[in-house]
Amino acid sequence: MEKKKYLLFIPLTLSMLMVATLIILNADQNKNVFIHRGEILINKLYLEIEDGDTVVYRGDYIRFLGVDTPEIRNPDVGIYEDQPYGREAEEFTRREIMKAKTVTFIPTGVDRYGRTLAHLFVDGYPLSLKIVEAGYGYETVSSFGDNGFPDIAEKILNAAKLHRDLPFENPWYWRKKHQIKKH
Incomplete structure (x- = not known):
């Protein structure tokens, strides 16, 4: 026994x-890996890159928290021309996602356009932070808060300080001048 x-x-x-x-x-x-509960694993076969800060996963639009990248032509939302550096930001996002072994996201809500608001992670690292670090986007933490991710928000704010003079206009201001709203 x-x-x-x-x-x-x-x-x-x-x-x-x-x-x-x-x-x-x-x-x-x-x-440099951020561990959070509730991460959803993405199968890249079902993922499309919409622009530098938005992807489509299985038909659902996912808008990245913490960053706003230059716009690319999208007549469906009233944008009929590319903003300077829009294609470069889109390509940066595509490269980071495609080279990652794992892509996950944590949804936090839905915006007024019906897009899922989320932090997307490539190999455990916040893609929004990578975008700001590389100078392909403006931080949005100052406007919208940390969305429950104070550690990521702080790093995004610090990264934005390194790129105060980006070579493109803040996308929010650019949209105000160039986007044609549908009535």
Whole structure:
């Protein structure tokens, strides 16, 4: 009877050691990974890049929190010309998503246009933060708050300080001048 108890104890101990080893080995690799509950894994086969700050996943539009990128032509929303650097921002987003091993998102709500508002993560790193760090978008944390992600918001604000003079107009102002609203 004692031997059976001992035999049951061995697999449990080995499993715990394996988990502890994996945690220790991954600790250094994940310094820049943001871990949040409620992340939804994206299958990239069903993902389309709409522009620099919006993707379409399985028919649902997902608008990234924390960033606003230059616009690209989209007559459906009254934009009939590309904003300077719009295509570059779109291509940056496409590259970051396509080279990522994992893409996840955390939805926080829906905007007035019916788009899901979310943080999208590429290999655990917030894509909005990558966009601001690369100088392809203006931060929106100052206008809309941290949306429940104070750690990401702070990093976005800090990254924006490095790119105060972007080579394109703030997309919000650009839309005011160029977007033709449908009545």
